[in-house]
Amino acid sequence: MEEKQQTKPNPRDVGPRKALGSLHQRIKEARVLMVGAGGIGCELLKNLVLTGFGEIHIVDLDTIDLSNLNRQFLFGMQHIKKSKAMVAKETAGKFNPNVKLHAHHANIKDAEFNIKWYKGFNLVFNALDNLDARRHVNKMCLAADVPLVESGTTGFNGQVQVIKKGVTECYDCTPKPVPKSFPVCTIRSTPSQPIHCIVWAKSYLFTEIFGTSEDDSPEFDHTKDAENAQEIEALRRESQELKKIREQIGTDSFARSIFEKVFTRDIQRLCGMEDMWKRRKAPTALDYDTVETAAKGIPGHTANMDQKIWSLEENFVVFVDSLQRLSKRVQELHAEDGDKSILSFDKDDVDTLDFVAAAANLRSHVFGIELKSKFDIKQMAGNIIPAIATTNAITAGVCVLQAFKVLRQDLSSAQMVFLSRSSERVFSTEKLSAPNLSCDVCGVARATVEVDLSRATLDDLIEGYLKKGLGYGDEISILTDQLLYDPDFDDNVGNEFTSMGVEEGTFITVMDDNEEEGENGEILQPRVNLVLAVVNKEIEEDQDPIVPPEEGMVIPRKVKQVEAAPAPQEAHGAAAGAGMKRMHEDMADSNCGAKKRKLDDATAELSIKDGRRGKGKMEVVEVDDSGVIEID
Ligand SMILES: Nc1ncnc2c1ncn2[C@@H]1O[C@H](COP(=O)(O)OP(=O)(O)OP(=O)(O)O)[C@@H](O)[C@H]1O
Numbered sequence: 192m193e194e195k196q197q198t199k200p201n202p203r204d205v206g207p208r209k210a211l212g213s214l215h216q217r218i219k220e221a222r223v224l225m226v227g228a229g230g231i232g233c234e235l236l237k238n239l240v241l242t243g244f245g246e247i248h249i250v251d252l253d254t255i256d257l258s259n260l261n262r263q264f265l266f267g268m269q270h271i272k273k274s275k276a277m278v279a280k281e282t283a284g285k286f287n288p289n290v291k292l293h294a295h296h297a298n299i300k301d302a303e304f305n306i307k308w309y310k311g312f313n314l315v316f317n318a319l320d321n322l323d324a325r326r327h328v329n330k331m332c333l334a335a336d337v338p339l340v341e342s343g344t345t346g347f348n349g350q351v352q353v354i355k356k357g358v359t360e361c362y363d364c365t366p367k368p369v370p371k372s373f374p375v376c377t378i379r380s381t382p383s384q385p386i387h388c389i390v391w392a393k394s395y396l397f398t399e400i401f402g403t404s405e406d407d408s409p410e411f412d413h414t415k416d417a418e419n420a421q422e423i424e425a426l427r428r429e430s431q432e433l434k435k436i437r438e439q440i441g442t443d444s445f446a447r448s449i450f451e452k453v454f455t456r457d458i459q460r461l462c463g464m465e466d467m468w469k470r471r472k473a474p475t476a477l478d479y480d481t482v483e484t485a486a487k488g489i490p491g492h493t494a495n496m497d498q499k500i501w502s503l504e505e506n507f508v509v510f511v512d513s514l515q516r517l518s519k520r521v522q523e524l525h526a527e528d529g530d531k532s533i534l535s536f537d538k539d540d541v542d543t544l545d546f547v548a549a550a551a552n553l554r555s556h557v558f559g560i561e562l563k564s565k566f567d568i569k570q571m572a573g574n575i576i577p578a579i580a581t582t583n584a585i586t587a588g589v590c591v592l593q594a595f596k597v598l599r600q601d602l603s604s605a606q607m608v609f610l611s612r613s614s615e616r617v618f619s620t621e622k623l624s625a626p627n628l629s630c631d632v633c634g635v636a637r638a639t640v641e642v643d644l645s646r647a648t649l650d651d652l653i654e655g656y657l658k659k660g661l662g663y664g665d666e667i668s669i670l671t672d673q674l675l676y677d678p679d680f681d682d683n684v685g686n687e688f689t690s691m692g693v694e695e696g697t698f699i700t701v702m703d704d705n706e707e708e709g710e711n712g713e714i715l716q717p718r719v720n721l722v723l724a725v726v727n728k729e730i731e732e733d734q735d736p737i738v739p740p741e742e743g744m745v746i747p748r749k750v751k752q753v754e755a756a757p758a759p760q761e762a763h764g765a766a767a768g769a770g771m772k773r774m775h776e777d778m779a780d781s782n783c784g785a786k787k788r789k790l791d792d793a794t795a796e797l798s799i800k801d802g803r804r805g806k807g808k809m810e811v812v813e814v815d816d817s818g819v820i821e822i823d
């Protein structure tokens with residue numbers, strides 16, 4: 192009787208166990224990481240907890256905003272300003288007390304989340320909203336050889352992709368387009384890319400001055416434009432101030448008033464919000480008189496130079512000039528049909544484009560962001576797509592279904608899943624593609640290198656580890672996020688790693704440019720890029736400060752690709768109908784980074800039991816016998 196009671200199943204386990212059979216035990220033992228506790232993350236965490244995943248680590252750098260509450264259901268009003276990761280843990284923990292939850296209020300790029308830490312997980316889930324963090328986690332999962340379930344949503348579209356080192360394509364196997372739509376908080380308060388400033392100039396500033404007020408604009412997603420009650424109030428005051436200034440239209444002081452409001456006072460107010468700039472670079476306000484003085488003598492026709500990247504002063508001149516042109520037009524319209532006429536942005540209307548280009552660049556300057564030419568800005572002006580709770584919920588569900596396949600070690604049945612309202616079927620799936628052999632991220636050899644960072648120099652790496660240990664020749668380049676060495680740049684050779692910013696967890700890439708002869712006099716292909724993850728290790732003084740490569744470690748050579756006729760257009764296969772193609776294009780947006788790579792890429796024989804792989808291919812690819820590059 193007593194024994195029976197001990198084996199009585201936990202009521203929380205009954206449903207999942209019935210549905211999942213033997214997989215349930217594996218799920219209970221699984222240790223998983225979820226990066227991002229926002230729109231997808233909240234839904235995903237709820238699913239993971241209710242399914243009974245044994246241990247879940249949550250990483251999110253952000254705090255909860257009022258604007259998150261419409262779709263991030265683990266959070267309530269009482270949680271505003273609190274850590275997303277912590278509150279997500281607290282709320283979801285109550286759904287299933289058997290699950291161990293760990294919250295990390297931190298940036299996933301922080302050094303504490305190193306390869307060793309990643310290796311402790313059976314599976315990683317990305318629930319992120321930006322390319323940079325997605326790329327980072329992709330790289331770390333490849334380095335640690337942990338499978339990754341990548342996901343993203345944009346409006347009604349969603350996408351889930353399983354990534355496994357050496358078996359499937361990685362996140363970076365397909366080049367990613369520049370995102371087209373952005374959260375309003377990014378646009379109004381924390382821009383970090385030129386496009387953020389372009390959207391601000393077009394959909395906020397232009398509309399406030401010459402169009403309907405932002406409140407009436409159908410293009411703006413108001414569910415997301417405020418960080419909290421205080422911030423809503425501040426943004427509202429900003430808009431009201433602009434409305435007042437709008438009444439000065441046509442006066443001599445109009446340009447100065449607008450400029451001083453948006454590039455001086457509003458920026459000073461933002462700078463005062465210290466919390467916002469703890470992890471970002473704070474903006475610098477502009478002074479009208481200083482810029483005006485410096486801009487004296489700049490010709491009025493600057494705006495015609497549409498391929499040139501204008502200087503701060505040139506942008507100022509175009510800003511003032513286009514503002515005058517537009518003001519004149521509005522006044523003429525008002526004279527004709529009363530006070531109601533407005534202007535709309537049109538990329539082909541040169542006055543509106545000039546204004547948006549100059550205003551966007553001035554804002555970029557303020558935030559230390561790269562300036563763009565008018566020509567580029569014309570291409571980049573895009574639309575804003577709102578986040579939809581249901582899309583996030585469905586996508587998070589698909590993530591878990593794909594995770595089951597990974598845990599069953601049945602990657603051949605894992606799929607790339609697309610969710611779309613525009614296609615005939617809500618779900619479309621495609622087989623996972625094999626790695627892209629020329630991918631700079633996964634088409635590389637990876638290893639960890641133990642270095643005594645207190646004394647190792649670049650020379651120790653070049654002479655000891657690479658040349659002596661691995662047989663590299665002289666023609667090599669070494670990079671981190673900056674160039675450390677190449678045959679024409681040897682300034683750093685005697686420098687210690689630490690003086691070049693190399694620390695625990697830094698990835699060092701070694702590129703081989705040698706043209707060596709093989710045993711039979713044939714010219715060998717250079718080695719694939721070697722990515723070394725640095726691990727700090729104290730090494731006895733009488734020994735080399737870098738542990739030499741393991742015996743037998745060989746860096747494979749690049750495969751030779753032979754140019755041939757282009758592959759047929761319809762290489763996407765039956766699943767990718769017209770609706771799907773449209774969706775692929777839409778997926779360029781911020782939340783959805785994963786994109787399908789065309790089957791005509793050079794992946795031919797690295798098949799993962801995909802019957803369609805290679806169909807319609809016209810390329811000849813030489814692949815190593817092993818197919819997959821592995822060093823461990
Ligand atoms: N480098 C990073 N490290 C940790 N968490 C990150 C990182 N980059 C983004 N995130 C988190 O990923 C989550 C993505 O969620 P989501 O797309 O719903 O965005 P959001 O910031 O919650 O909403 P919105 O920006 O649309 O108002 C956010 O909570 C964000 O803080």
Ligand SMILES: [Zn+2]
Nearest residue numbers: 361364630633
């Ligand atoms: Zn790749």
